Amino acid sequence: SAVISQKPSRDICQRGTSLTIQCQVDSQVTMMFWYRQQPGQSLTLIATANQGSEATYESGFVIDKFPISRPNLTFSTLTVSNMSPEDSSIYLCSADSGWAETQYFGPGTRLLVL
Amino acid sequence: RKEVEQDPGPFNVPEGATVAFNCTYSNSASQSFFWYRQDCRKEPKLLMSVYSSGNEDGRFTAQLNRASQYISLLIRDSKLSDSATYLCVVNGNQFYFGTGTSLTVIP
Numbered sequence: 001s002a003v004i005s006q007k008p009s010r011d012i013c014q015r016g017t018s019l020t021i022q023c024q025v026d027s028q029v030t031m032m033f034w035y036r037q038q039p040g041q042s043l044t045l046i047a048t049a050n051q052g053s054e055a056t057y058e059s060g061f062v063i064d065k066f067p068i069s070r071p072n073l074t075f076s077t078l079t080v081s082n083m084s085p086e087d088s089s090i091y092l093c094s095a096d097s098g099w100a101e102t103q104y105f106g107p108g109t110r111l112l113v114l
Numbered sequence: 115r116k117e118v119e120q121d122p123g124p125f126n127v128p129e130g131a132t133v134a135f136n137c138t139y140s141n142s143a144s145q146s147f148f149w150y151r152q153d154c155r156k157e158p159k160l161l162m163s164v165y166s167s168g169n170e171d172g173r174f175t176a177q178l179n180r181a182s183q184y185i186s187l188l189i190r191d192s193k194l195s196d197s198a199t200y201l202c203v204v205n206g207n208q209f210y211f212g213t214g215t216s217l218t219v220i221p
Contacts, residue, residue: 105158
């Protein structure tokens with residue numbers, strides 16, 4: 001299984017600012033994903049980060065609000081732009097396992113927007 | 115209708131008990147199925163994949179019924195360390211997560 005790390009693990013931010021979350025995988029992976037999980041809720045897919053092309057966003061999420069980078073096969077970033085308290089959540093990155101068709105998750109970034 | 119539906123629980127069971135969770139999915143074209151475990155304030159971790167033939171891993175048994183579009187997880191001889199939220203995950207054109215079923219095993 002892939003080992004995934006995320007930075008920062010948590011942050012408290014002021015509204016109107018932006019935060020960039022980094023996700024590092026210990027091996028090359030084809031697909032990386034960004035999710036959001038509200039307290040007591042399930043995971044919601046924000047976007048799929050494709051290496052060498054634009055990210056693919058799910059309904060309700062737009063690039064201007066959540067720009068994503070995927071410069072290589074082991075790294076991705078998600079920026080939460082112009083934050084509001086409604087953006088307070090846990091943000092998780094994941095990577096596909098290739099042949100096993102499952103996903104492995106990073107430890108998450110806990111974001112609180114004041 | 116949600117892609118994946120689970121009974122949120124909570125399930126509170128004594129140590130040693132057998133407990134079963136069920137999950138239904140809406141997309142009959144879904145291709146692969148999983149149970150994940152999520153501990154409080156931690157990331158989801160893969161517990162096991164689910165196959166039509168059923169699969170077993172120690173005290174855990176997972177089953178898939180494609181005709182009825184439901185997935186089950188059976189935990190035998192519950193341990194305190196089994197306390198967690200169990201997420202049903204269905205892979206169609208993307209991964210869909212259930213809201214999770216909370217399990218607390220009581221001494």
